[in-house]
Structure formats: structure tokens, C-alpha cells
Amino acid sequence: MTRRISNFKRFVMMNPIIQFFRFLYLSIKVLLIVAGGHGGTRKI
Amino acid sequence: MAKIVILGAGISGHVAASHLRRKLDNTHEVVVVSPNSNYQWIPSNIWVGVGRMKSDQILFPLAPLYKKKNIGFKQAKVTSFFPEGDSDNAKPFVMAEYVSEEKRGETEKITYDYLINATGPKLNFEATEGLNPGTNKTYSVCTYTHANHAWQGLQALIGELKQGKEARIVIGTGHAKATCQGAAFEYILNVEQELRRQNVRDKAKITWISNEYELGDFGMDGMLLSYGSNIMKSHEMVEMVFEDRDIEWILGAGVNKIEDGVAHFETLNGEHKTIEYDFAMLIPSFSGHGFKAFDKNNQDITEKLFKGFMIVDADYTPKPYEEWTVQDWPETYQNPSYPNIFAPGIAFAPPHSISKPRKSPSGTEIFPSPPRTGMPSGITAKLVADNIIDSIMQQKESLHHKGSMGNMGAACIASAGFGMTKGSGISITTFPIVPDYKKYPDTQGRKLGKTFGEIGLAGHWLKLALHYAFIYKAKMKPFWYLIPE
Numbered sequence: 001m002t003r004r005i006s007n008f009k010r011f012v013m014m015n016p017i018i019q020f021f022r023f024l025y026l027s028i029k030v031l032l033i034v035a036g037g038h039g040g041t042r043k044i
Numbered sequence: 045m046a047k048i049v050i051l052g053a054g055i056s057g058h059v060a061a062s063h064l065r066r067k068l069d070n071t072h073e074v075v076v077v078s079p080n081s082n083y084q085w086i087p088s089n090i091w092v093g094v095g096r097m098k099s100d101q102i103l104f105p106l107a108p109l110y111k112k113k114n115i116g117f118k119q120a121k122v123t124s125f126f127p128e129g130d131s132d133n134a135k136p137f138v139m140a141e142y143v144s145e146e147k148r149g150e151t152e153k154i155t156y157d158y159l160i161n162a163t164g165p166k167l168n169f170e171a172t173e174g175l176n177p178g179t180n181k182t183y184s185v186c187t188y189t190h191a192n193h194a195w196q197g198l199q200a201l202i203g204e205l206k207q208g209k210e211a212r213i214v215i216g217t218g219h220a221k222a223t224c225q226g227a228a229f230e231y232i233l234n235v236e237q238e239l240r241r242q243n244v245r246d247k248a249k250i251t252w253i254s255n256e257y258e259l260g261d262f263g264m265d266g267m268l269l270s271y272g273s274n275i276m277k278s279h280e281m282v283e284m285v286f287e288d289r290d291i292e293w294i295l296g297a298g299v300n301k302i303e304d305g306v307a308h309f310e311t312l313n314g315e316h317k318t319i320e321y322d323f324a325m326l327i328p329s330f331s332g333h334g335f336k337a338f339d340k341n342n343q344d345i346t347e348k349l350f351k352g353f354m355i356v357d358a359d360y361t362p363k364p365y366e367e368w369t370v371q372d373w374p375e376t377y378q379n380p381s382y383p384n385i386f387a388p389g390i391a392f393a394p395p396h397s398i399s400k401p402r403k404s405p406s407g408t409e410i411f412p413s414p415p416r417t418g419m420p421s422g423i424t425a426k427l428v429a430d431n432i433i434d435s436i437m438q439q440k441e442s443l444h445h446k447g448s449m450g451n452m453g454a455a456c457i458a459s460a461g462f463g464m465t466k467g468s469g470i471s472i473t474t475f476p477i478v479p480d481y482k483k484y485p486d487t488q489g490r491k492l493g494k495t496f497g498e499i500g501l502a503g504h505w506l507k508l509a510l511h512y513a514f515i516y517k518a519k520m521k522p523f524w525y526l527i528p529e
């Protein structure tokens with residue numbers, strides 16, 4: 001069955017103060033994934 | 045002294061050119077050949093397509109920047125490749141035809157020591173009968189011109205909805221093998237929000253149509269992701285969002301013909317159906333540009349360079365889905381026949397799709413082609429530039445920098461609506477892009493901590509921040525290189 005977005009979740013998603021902290025968290029998390037680097041997959 | 049020619053000034057071409065120019069002194073020549081006089085930040089076309097940004101906010105002219113930075117610029121399109129030169133030229137070259145006003149139609153042999161093919165995809169509208177942006181009530185947002193047309197069409201429809209008309213809007217993929225579902229996903233959510241903002245949401249039915257087997261496949265075989273304290277599949281997350289926004293969906297649909305306000309499609313279970321609409325945005329299939337290649341004796345050697353897109357260091361041996369591995373994916377984007385040619389971004393031929401291939405009973409392949417989003421396009425371009433720089437400096441081939449999509453993460457911040465307080469974004473990150481089922485057997489080939497989803501206003505702010513950051517970076521303003529790809 002499809003999950004639904006509850007009213008509380010919606011409040012959290014759109015509350016600017018909570019979202020400001022989510023913004024900082026997300027920016028860092030995304031940066032870490034980018035900075036986490038990349039490389040090859042084949043063993044030499 | 046080396047001459048590096050870069051074909052294309054999209055995300056990959058421009059990233060490669062700017063890094064090469066920054067790291068190589070002026071004794072080396074960096075030349076960009078591209079038909080468009082402007083750089084465009086394609087991801088923000090979504091907002092142009094709903095009238096929330098003007099196209100001049102997402103583009104800038106390349107010639108003045110390149111002049112200032114000592115990067116050569118030829119506003120031309122490449123037509124053929126001569127990687128061994130020809131009877132008149134010992135040096136390899138590409139044949140280009142100018143499209144700029146002053147030189148339109150003139151051709152030039154552009155010689156090179158290193159060639160970076162960053163020509164991205166051809167938007168192959170012709171592959172779907174009647175799919176032509178701006179006609180048959182059907183639009184695209186793949187370029188800023190298309191996005192402008194789409195907004196004109198949508199705006200006209202909103203006007204009619206305000207007069208009381210009821211309408212259907214269809215958004216998704218316009219071909220059985222189309223990719224870039226993410227862009228269509230962003231657009232459908234932005235259109236839905238725009239209708240709400242204009243108080244006409246109740247007048248329109250909105251339908252998602254896609255070649256995906258499940259929602260949230262995105263051409264990446266879907267993903268298992270962490271969402272807050274939950275673990276869910278991407279299809280559950282997208283279903284939740286579509287339910288919330290009252291968006292219907294049709295899946296496994298290979299659109300094969302467009303008539304005025306009608307899309308014809310075949311489904312994976314073999315049915316042939318149609319859907320009528322008042323406005324549609326359908327992503328076309330992407331293909332190679334149909335370039336030709338010749339050896340020094342003018343013999344056709346196209347198959348050494350191209351397989352639709354450009355051949356690179358991937359394993360192209362045909363094999364069944366169950367035998368695909370991440371090792372099939374390229375690491376250096378170097379052409380195996382001509383080591384001074386590279387193809388980062390969308391320009392390289394992928395070894396196979398990422399999504400599981402599926403066919404209808406009549407044999408029509410209906411599944412997404414592999415996407416290559418902005419982040420991997422930038423990363424692969426930078427690593428190609430770095431290998432060329434090392435090779436020039438060390439005066440011998442160096443392929444030290446590697447970046448397989450099987451060992452690279454991607455962040456996709458999908459806009460779900462524009463607005464500083466009412467906007468929303470769905471931020472999804474994945475690691476790796478191509479699932480590695482051996483390394484991560486229990487989590488659908490991906491590392492769970494690095495594969496997560498998040499919905500909310502913060503996503504919109506992040507997408508907007510990235511818009512400004514990447515345009516700043518593309519304009520090569522002070523310390524631009526500190527902003528990662």
C-alpha cells in the first residue's frame with residue numbers, strides 16, 4: 001500500500017526553521033558524497 | 045607545445061576547458077568548438093518551463109569569457125573525425141562547420157594533439173513520429189529555447205483553466221528507450237505546484253507516463269534508500285509524492301507516435317493504447333550525433349570511434365543482464381583505438397543500460413537508457429582533463445585519474461516546486477551510480493548510508509544554491525575551482 005505523507009511530516013518538510021537546519025545537514029552530506037571521491041573498479 | 049580541442053561547451057566540455065586552461069600555461073592551446081554561443085545551466089530549465097526563471101538567468105555568452113581566459117572558441121559544429129589526419133595533413137583533425145553569423149557554412153580542419161569529445165546527446169525527436177517540441181501540444185524542456193516554448197504553452201493553458209476549461213496534462217518520456225526521467229519528474233512536480241499557485245489545480249488531471257517498470261527507477265534500476273529513520277525503495281518514495289500531489293501514473297509505456305494532443309504507446313504487457321491531453325512535456329530519446337570517422341586514406345573507420353556514442357574503455361561484449369558488472373563501465377573515457385581521444389559526460393557509449401532490460405510481447409524494448417547526470421558529467425570531464433595535463437607534463441601517457449560510475453556517487457536534487465517559503469525539493473543521493481551487487485549484495489548494489497532521500501523546503505534552497513554556485517563556477521569567477529563538480 002502506498003505510504004502517505006502525514007500532517008506532521010508535512011509540517012516538518014515546510015517549516016523554515018527546521019528546514020534551515022536540514023539545509024545545513026543536506027549541504028554537508030552532499031558535499032561529503034562528492035568529496036568522498038571516485039575511482040576505478042578494475043583490479044590491476 | 046600541446047593543442048587540446050574540446051568539442052562541446054555543455055557541462056563536461058566547459059569543465060574540461062576551464063580546468064585545462066587553469067592548469068596549463070599559455071604555451072599550450074585550449075580550443076572549444078561548439079555550435080551554441082551560450083553556456084546554459086540545463087538543470088534550471090525546469091524553472092524556465094514553469095515561468096519562475098527567465099532563460100537569461102540560466103545562460104551567459106561564451107565568447108567574452110573564453111577571450112578573457114585565453115581559451116580559443118569556434119562557434120561551429122563538428123561533422124567528422126580524422127584521427128590519423130589525411131593525405132594533406134599529418135596531424136589528426138576534426139572537420140567543423142561554422143554556424144556563427146559571420147562565418148556560417150564555412151568549414152575548417154581543426155587539428156589537435158588531444159581531443160575531448162563532450163558533445164553530449166543528440167535530442168532524437170525524430171525517433172518518435174510527430175514528437176517535435178512546440179507542436180501537437182507537446183513540448184520539451186531539454187534546452188532553454190524548448191523550456192521557453194513549454195512555458196508559453198503552459199501559460200496559455202493556465203489562462204484557459206482560469207476560464208473554466210478542464211484539461212489533462214501528461215509529462216514523462218516520449219520514447220520506449222528514453223532516459224532523463226529525473227528531469228521529467230522535476231517538471232511534473234513543478235507544473236503541479238504552479239497550477240496550485242495559480243488556483244487552477246482542480247481543473248487539471250496530471251498524468252505521469254514513463255518507460256520505467258516501476259516509479260523511481262530513473263534509469264538506475266531504482267534504489268533502496270534511507271529516508272529519515274526508514275528504509276524504503278525509491279518507487280515507494282515517488283509513489284508517496286505522486287499520491288500526495290494527486291498525480292496518476294502509467295508505467296512500462298513506450299510512446300511511439302504523437303498526434304495533435306494524443307500520445308500513442310505500447311505497454312510492456314503488449315497493449316496498444318492512447319492518451320489524450322491539452323499539454324504534454326515528453327523527453328525524447330537521446331542518441332549519438334551520427335558523426336563519421338575516416339583514416340588517413342579516407343576509408344570509413346566510424347566503427348572504431350562510435351557505437352552510436354563514442355567508444356571508450358568500457359567492456360562492450362554483449363552479455364545477459366545477470367552477468368553485467370560494474371567493471372564493464374569505463375574508468376578513463378579514453379578511446380581504445382586512438383589514445384589521444386576522450387569522451388566524458390553523455391558523449392561516451394555506455395556498455396549497457398543500468399535498468400533491467402524489458403520487452404513487450406511483440407519484442408519492443410521498453411526500458412530507460414542509462415542516465416548521465418550533471419555531476420558525473422563534470423567529474424568525468426575533470427578527470428579526463430587531469431589525465432591530459434599529466435600526460436603533457438610528464439611527456440608520456442598518464443591515466444592515473446579514474447572515475448567509474450560504479451565507484452562514484454551522485455547527488456540529484458530534484459526540484460518539486462519553486463519558492464523561498466513554498467518551494468520543495470526531493471534530494472536523492474546514490475553511491476555508486478551503477479549498482480555494485482557484489483560489494484553491496486544486501487542493499488540492491490548501493491551503500492545505504494550514502495544512498496538517501498529527503499523531501500522538503502531545504503531541497504529547494506539547495507537546488508537554488510547550486511544554481512547560483514554552478515553559474516558562478518562556470519563564469520570562472522575568483523576561486524571557482526574550489527566548488528566541486
Ligand SMILES: Cc1cc2nc3c(=O)[nH]c(=O)nc-3n(C[C@H](O)[C@H](O)[C@H](O)COP(=O)(O)OP(=O)(O)OC[C@H]3O[C@@H](n4cnc5c(N)ncnc54)[C@H](O)[C@@H]3O)c2cc1C
Pocket residue numbers: 051052053054055056057077078079080086087088089090120121122123162163164165185186187224227333388389390391416417418419421455456457458
Ligand atoms: C531538463 C533537464 C534537467 C536536468 N536536470 C539535472 C539536474 O537537476 N541534475 C543533474 O545532475 N543533471 C540534470 N540534467 C542532466 C544534465 O543536464 C546532463 O547530465 C549534462 O548536461 C550532460 O553534460 P554534457 O556536457 O555531457 O552534455 P550537454 O550538456 O548536452 O552538452 C553538449 C554540448 O555539445 C555541443 N554540441 C552538440 N553537437 C555538437 C557538434 N556537432 N559539435 C560540437 N559541439 C556540439 C552542444 O551545443 C553542447 O554545448 C538535466 C537534463 C535536462 C535535459
